[in-house]
Amino acid sequence: MREDGKVTVLVSGRGSNLKALIQQQSGYHIHHVISDKADAGGLVIAHEAHIPTTVVLRESHNSIGSFKNAILSAVQETEPTLVALAGFMVLLHPAFVETFYGRLINIHPSLLPNFSGLNTHARALEAGASEHGCTVHFVDTGMDTGPLIAQAKVAILADDTPDTLAARVIVQEHALYSWTTKHVAQGSIRLEGRTVLYSELARTEAASRNFSIF
Numbered sequence: 001m002r003e004d005g006k007v008t009v010l011v012s013g014r015g016s017n018l019k020a021l022i023q024q025q026s027g028y029h030i031h032h033v034i035s036d037k038a039d040a041g042g043l044v045i046a047h048e049a050h051i052p053t054t055v056v057l058r059e060s061h062n063s064i065g066s067f068k069n070a071i072l073s074a075v076q077e078t079e080p081t082l083v084a085l086a087g088f089m090v091l092l093h094p095a096f097v098e099t100f101y102g103r104l105i106n107i108h109p110s111l112l113p114n115f116s117g118l119n120t121h122a123r124a125l126e127a128g129a130s131e132h133g134c135t136v137h138f139v140d141t142g143m144d145t146g147p148l149i150a151q152a153k154v155a156i157l158a159d160d161t162p163d164t165l166a167a168r169v170i171v172q173e174h175a176l177y178s179w180t181t182k183h184v185a186q187g188s189i190r191l192e193g194r195t196v197l198y199s200e201l202a203r204t205e206a207a208s209r210n211f212s213i214f
């Protein structure tokens with residue numbers, strides 16, 4: 001992949017990961033943001049950073065299939081090196097995953113495979129887990145089931161609530177996502193089949209930043 005890989009980011013919500021990706025751009029370039037929500041905070045962040053945006057609304061399409069095809073077309077038009085999901089709440093069409101497999105990553109607020117899906121912080125507390133965190137993974141056709149790339153962990157404290165835990169995890173998300181995006185955009189982390197391959201540099205950096213890799 002090119003050194004200054006073009007990254008298209010898909011958001012549905014507030015966009016704090018998008019903001020971190022923009023602020024920490026190095027070795028990749030956020031060149032387009034796509035949202036399925038006209039009022040997503042991520043769109044405001046993109047506008048402030050002068051990054052072009054596209055909005056694809058469910059209500060503009062007769063069927064879910066047509067909506068998902070439109071998302072695929074919108075992303076293809078941006079000709080990305082890499083596609084990063086950052087709080088994008090639409091399960092992508094299998095054709096999307098097939099088109100971008102190995103160039104499509106997601107961040108999830110748990111230590112996968114634990115707590116895929118929603119409400120991860122409350123579920124980690126209910127389960128009595130001693131540690132929690134976030135995961136960046138390549139996306140496959142399942143929900144949060146793709147090959148794991150890297151994780152950042154936080155200890156769970158006795159008096160944690162879902163909100164206090166979320167506040168510590170999101171800080172780790174912002175660091176982990178830009179680091180992983182850089183390496184995948186540069187090809188120093190890549191996917192072969194379902195195996196994630198890491199360069200020596202990526203391994204060394206992960207160790208020094210306390211990120212777990214696989």
Ligand code: GRF
Nearest residue numbers: 014015016017087107108109
């Ligand atoms: C993050 O917790 C991310 O891990 C999950 O959705 C949330 C998005 O938050 N996939 P933000 O919009 O990036 O602030």
